[in-house]
Amino acid sequence: MATIRFTAMQEVLNRSSLKVDPPSDKISEYFGNCVFNKPKMQKYLSKEAYTSLLASIETGTKINRKVADQIASGMKAWALENGATHYTHWFQPLNGATAEKHDAFFEPDGNGGVFENFDGALLIQQEPDASSFPSGGIRNTFEARGYTAWDTSSPAFIIDKTLCIPTIFISYTGEALDYKTPLLKSLNYLDKTATEVCQYFDKNVNKVIATLGWEQEYFLIDEALYNARPDLVLTGRTLMGHASAKDQQLEDHYFGSIPGRVSAFMKDFEFESYKLGIPVKTRHNEVAPNQFECAPVFEEVNLAVDHNQLIMEIMRKIARKHKFRILFHEKPFNGINGSGKHNNWSLMTNTGVNLLSPGKTPKNNLQFLTFLINTIKAVYSHSDLLRASISSAGNAHRLGANEAPPSIISIFIGQQLTKILDELETRVSDKKMTPEEKSELKLDIGKIPEILLDNTDRNRTSPFAFTGNRFEFRAVGSSANCASPMIILNSAVAKQLKDFKQEVDHIIETKKIKKDEAIFIVLRNYIKESKKVRFEGNGYSQDWIKEAEKRGLTNIQSITESLKHFISEKTINLFSENQILSKRELEARYEVRLDFYVKKIQIEARILGDLAINHIIPTAINYQNTLIKNVKGLKELVSDIEFEQIAGTQLQTIKKISEHISSIRMNVKEMVNKRKVANKMEDIIAKTVSYEKEIYPFLSNIRYHIDKLELIVDNAIWPLPKYRELLYSI
Numbered sequence: 030m031a032t033i034r035f036t037a038m039q040e041v042l043n044r045s046s047l048k049v050d051p052p053s054d055k056i057s058e059y060f061g062n063c064v065f066n067k068p069k070m071q072k073y074l075s076k077e078a079y080t081s082l083l084a085s086i087e088t089g090t091k092i093n094r095k096v097a098d099q100i101a102s103g104m105k106a107w108a109l110e111n112g113a114t115h116y117t118h119w120f121q122p123l124n125g126a127t128a129e130k131h132d133a134f135f136e137p138d139g140n141g142g143v144f145e146n147f148d149g150a151l152l153i154q155q156e157p158d159a160s161s162f163p164s165g166g167i168r169n170t171f172e173a174r175g176y177t178a179w180d181t182s183s184p185a186f187i188i189d190k191t192l193c194i195p196t197i198f199i200s201y202t203g204e205a206l207d208y209k210t211p212l213l214k215s216l217n218y219l220d221k222t223a224t225e226v227c228q229y230f231d232k233n234v235n236k237v238i239a240t241l242g243w244e245q246e247y248f249l250i251d252e253a254l255y256n257a258r259p260d261l262v263l264t265g266r267t268l269m270g271h272a273s274a275k276d277q278q279l280e281d282h283y284f285g286s287i288p289g290r291v292s293a294f295m296k297d298f299e300f301e302s303y304k305l306g307i308p309v310k311t312r313h314n315e316v317a318p319n320q321f322e323c324a325p326v327f328e329e330v331n332l333a334v335d336h337n338q339l340i341m342e343i344m345r346k347i348a349r350k351h352k353f354r355i356l357f358h359e360k361p362f363n364g365i366n367g368s369g370k371h372n373n374w375s376l377m378t379n380t381g382v383n384l385l386s387p388g389k390t391p392k393n394n395l396q397f398l399t400f401l402i403n404t405i406k407a408v409y410s411h412s413d414l415l416r417a418s419i420s421s422a423g424n425a426h427r428l429g430a431n432e433a434p435p436s437i438i439s440i441f442i443g444q445q446l447t448k449i450l451d452e453l454e455t456r457v458s459d460k461k462m463t464p465e466e467k468s469e470l471k472l473d474i475g476k477i478p479e480i481l482l483d484n485t486d487r488n489r490t491s492p493f494a495f496t497g498n499r500f501e502f503r504a505v506g507s508s509a510n511c512a513s514p515m516i517i518l519n520s521a522v523a524k525q526l527k528d529f530k531q532e533v534d535h536i537i538e539t540k541k542i543k544k545d546e547a548i549f550i551v552l553r554n555y556i557k558e559s560k561k562v563r564f565e566g567n568g569y570s571q572d573w574i575k576e577a578e579k580r581g582l583t584n585i586q587s588i589t590e591s592l593k594h595f596i597s598e599k600t601i602n603l604f605s606e607n608q609i610l611s612k613r614e615l616e617a618r619y620e621v622r623l624d625f626y627v628k629k630i631q632i633e634a635r636i637l638g639d640l641a642i643n644h645i646i647p648t649a650i651n652y653q654n655t656l657i658k659n660v661k662g663l664k665e666l667v668s669d670i671e672f673e674q675i676a677g678t679q680l681q682t683i684k685k686i687s688e689h690i691s692s693i694r695m696n697v698k699e700m701v702n703k704r705k706v707a708n709k710m711e712d713i714i715a716k717t718v719s720y721e722k723e724i725y726p727f728l729s730n731i732r733y734h735i736d737k738l739e740l741i742v743d744n745a746i747w748p749l750p751k752y753r754e755l756l757y758s759i
């Protein structure tokens with residue numbers, strides 16, 4: 030009988046790619062068609078409603094009930110015209126996915142008919158049952174209600190005949206149960222403190238937005254092969270599989286020509302994304318076989334986060350249409366690169382200035398240096414929290430492996446900028462500068478754009494790299510919600526800018542010196558204080574690990590250790606001072622993360638045990654029996670002396686198989702026992718430690734023996750698709 034694996038392979042061979050024809054060659058003709066964006070607002074809203082909504086989008090002002098009714102009515106008209114039958118509040122609970130509960134537009138009219146209804150109350154707020162979303166103990170079972178409330182800063186859109194309204198999600202008692210609530214608060218806070226600092230340089234600045242351009246990596250696997258791998262189906266990664274003879278060693282996949290089936294998939298999901306106003310711009314093959322990347326043009330952070338969540342959903346759906354499954358897991362395959370989600374981050378003023386881009390004048394460049402150095406200081410001060418924000422069971426495979434930055438948070442700024450910071454550090458002192466010294470310093474600062482222009486420095490081994498006009502946080506996991514690291518980065522930089530302003534003002538006042546000089550002094554101090562976090566060398570090397578230790582930088586390997594920083598005193602102070610997250614909310618988030626880790630490892634351990642005992646061992650025994658039969662036959666045929674020579678290696682193999690089988694059995698048994706102990710633990714921290722330290726190591730122990738068996742056992746009866754098939758069959 031053919032194994033599922035061979036049937037699956039046959040299916041793959043028979044596949045042809047789906048033809049995709051976007052309705053027009055010009056993207057501009059359908060871009061944003063399914064979004065209730067400004068042009069549509071203008072068309073469907075009264076002047077009063079439009080102005081009020083615009084004010085709310087731009088400055089966060091409240092919308093009154095009467096106007097909300099008007100907006101709802103305009104939105105409804107637009108949605109119905111575009112074929113929508115349902116509406117939903119669309120939010121991002123802490124399980125990392127997006128959530129929606131659709132309601133039809135109609136209401137019974139009392140006479141046996143219905144009419145289409147959607148009013149301001151339904152637009153502004155709803156009360157979904159929150160009981161099945163993770164809350165980290167915040168939600169009481171007797172009060173399971175949660176609220177969703179309209180986020181006017183992210184436009185409504187239509188997907189699959191449903192009008193989706195982006196919302197925040199909070200508990201009955203007002204605590205955040207999602208990513209968006211603290212994200213919006215952190216953005217507001219950053220706007221406030223960054224604008225104040227900008228005022229030193231330009232009085233016209235009254236708003237600063239943070240920008241995010243994410244780069245999303247992913248794998249594609251044929252649906253038939255995926256379905257033949259229960260580990261992939263349940264966990265998103267392969268828990269076994271010997272390395273393929275060829276994987277990424279020839280480096281022939283990166284930027285290679287995109288396979289036809291994949292290209293059809295890309296065009297299709299890009300088309301859907303354009304209709305939703307997601308500016309996906311770049312597509313290419315990534316390093317590992319079957320690995321790809323897409324990246325949009327950057328947008329305001331909140332919108333970029335929504336778009337990333339949305340596109341992941343779209344890609345999942347469209348992949349199915351093309352008989353693929355998409356893997357967003359950080360490490361689907363051992364031994365080859367995993368996937369990340371680089372977060373390119375910067376700050377932009379209402380006057381159109383990128384604050385992390387050097388300008389044309391010394392003044393602009395002092396502003397640039399101010400934001401650059403404050404960001405470095407903020408990342409240095411909160412590196413452990415930043416590390417915690419990207420910690421997950423999946424990302425644990427990447428950080429520290431030789432393909433992604435280590436778990437040490439360091440910053441790369443390039444040779445040229447390093448030189449400039451070094452100069453500032455030595456040339457500025459607490460003493461008053463002479464006019465000559467000052468103008469010389471300014472002259473040097475004025476030269477920054479020239480030297481950065483030909484600065485082609487790229488350091489792919491740094492977790493947090495300056496790339497000419499933005500920082501790129503490269504350690505984020507591919508399946509993560511970008512909001513998690515963005516909340517931390519925004520808040521840390523916001524707080525840092527606030528401290529900076531206070532210090533500068535204090536020096537101006539007490540020392541009676543000019544603003545520029547005070548800024549130089551504070552920046553000089555920051556350069557000194559945060560110097561340790563700057564690293565220009567190879568982040569993948571062993572030397573760096575030693576060097577970082579000498580510098581006193583933390584290198585947190587363990588999830589349990591890392592997540593603790595969510596509730597450290599420093600974190601609680603950072604967030605409670607500006608009311609982004611309360612202590613209780615932080616504790617809840619910490620608990621949700623721990624709980625998630627436990628569940629993920631639990632599922633992996635269970636399915637691996639199941640596959641080992643019910644798929645692999647029976648197959649190995651099967652093959653062993655064939656060998657035994659063969660050996661018995663040989664014995665009948667030949668003399669005893671000849672038998673030794675002929676069947677010697679066969680006998681060894683039979684023995685080897687038995688050894689692997691008993692190792693697998695023993696390990697699975699022990700793993701199950703450890704799980705039983707851990708599952709009884711009431712304390713979630715102890716339970717997580719137990720899963721990380723006691724149970725997790727069994728996964729690789731068991732895998733080792735299975736992978737060895739894969740090399741021994743007859744290919745024709747091996748039940749699961751092998752790495753070479755999973756990775757080389759598109």
Ligand code: ADP
Binds near residue numbers: 242244311326
């Ligand atoms: P690379 O792979 O070389 O890092 P990509 O072009 O793949 O570059 O991705 C760069 C990302 O950085 C894009 O999403 C781009 O829009 C984004 N980006 C560029 N400028 C900014 C900025 N000022 N703020 C945020 N993101 C930015």
Ligand code: MG
Binds near residue numbers: 371501
């Ligand atoms: Mg990049």
